[in-house]
Amino acid sequence: MSNLDPDPRLQPTPRRSSTTGWIAAAAVAVVAIVAIAFIATRSNQPTPDQQAAAVQTQVAGAQSAQAAQDATIAAQTAAQSAAQSQQNIQAQQDRAQAASAAAADRQAAAASAAQSARDASARAPDSSQPPAQSPPSQP
Numbered sequence: 001m002s003n004l005d006p007d008p009r010l011q012p013t014p015r016r017s018s019t020t021g022w023i024a025a026a027a028v029a030v031v032a033i034v035a036i037a038f039i040a041t042r043s044n045q046p047t048p049d050q051q052a053a054a055v056q057t058q059v060a061g062a063q064s065a066q067a068a069q070d071a072t073i074a075a076q077t078a079a080q081s082a083a084q085s086q087q088n089i090q091a092q093q094d095r096a097q098a099a100s101a102a103a104a105d106r107q108a109a110a111a112s113a114a115q116s117a118r119d120a121s122a123r124a125p126d127s128s129q130p131p132a133q134s135p136p137s138q139p
Helices: 020-041 048-123
Strands: none
Touching: none
């Protein structure tokens, strides 16, 4: 074989160029551009279900806040009531101590009066005996 006469099996065959690949790539690019345009221009309006859920969430939040405020007021009222009850109990205890002290004073006064009566009766002449006669006076 010579350089001038190459083997026909080794010679490259001319290839036809095909545009099918370019058409497919262009179609994918057009679809991507349309999808991006749709996403960009689409309005973000919530659906009625989403709106209802948002309203329910707001209502639940408001109710929770109101419940917390009511609980705080109830706790304050209970604390005030407990403090007032404690003051009332203390006042009752003070009155009971004063009454007990007054009763002890009355008992002591009664015992003192009874002792005084016994002492006075011991010093008094016996009324069951006739009075002693004094000697006749001499002129």
